[in-house]
Amino acid sequence: MFELIFLLLIFCIIGALVAVETRDLLSAIIALGAVGFGLSIIFLLLKAPDIAITQIVVEILCLVVLIRATISRDLTTISGDREFFGMIATVVLLFVAFLFGLEVLRELPQFGAPLFTKAPGAVTNVYLTEGLAKTGAANIVTAILLDFRAYDTLGEATVLFTSILGAMAILRIRSRKKVRD
């Protein structure tokens, strides 16, 4: 179980490194897809089937959108990164941030012993014990999403529609031509 999650995480990190370092944009995007699908298997192992399903669907849509951005635009390969010394400084700073982050990880609850098991008054306990009786949903995740925290989901839908509106406003061509004439 642990070993499988380790292996999949290492696979994800290798896929992310390939996506970051490869020259060809299309291969980078496909490597990102590999990361996403590996992640969805990890979610399945962590007993989160809803997240795994959503991750697969969203990953496919991400790939379609990203390939739309890069298809037939791949001719301009950009050579090199930033300047050498700037890059060294960046890597050193990232490493220092990583070390500080590791110190923070020490204070977290154990993996496999979440916080709500130690706090009897935690809201998760109410969701788990009374979720079925109060909402009638056997899946507690959907009970939280659509009943206990329905306003969150409403806000999510608002954000989603706003971002799509923004994308359409950016991509539309007609009004720009009118301004130019």
Added chain:
Amino acid sequence: MTRESGMIYALCFVLFMVGLYCVVVKKNLVKIVLGLAIMEYAVNLFLILIGYRKDGIAPIIDGATDAKTFAAASVDPLPQALVLTSIVIGLGVLTLMVALCIRLYERYGTFDITQIRRLRG
């Protein structure tokens, strides 16, 4: 903290750092978008890892178990519900970023951020 759990959080953090490195160092706009997507994946995974219970079951009740024993065995459903929201919002954000990339490419003919310097109305 045991070595096992420290390792698994650290690997998740490494994934986040790979994305941050990509955002900071790369000059290609699409690469920067990919880096942001990787960071988002790492954060989502971290939240799910926090809520995992050892030998837990998925938070779905079947008719046979009663609520008390279910609550003593299930993983934390709250991070799962919020990460579900986060994943879908991530898709919307990615769409917006890709739309900006396409528009910038049409205007400048390149994805190189060092070439995108002229300010025009």
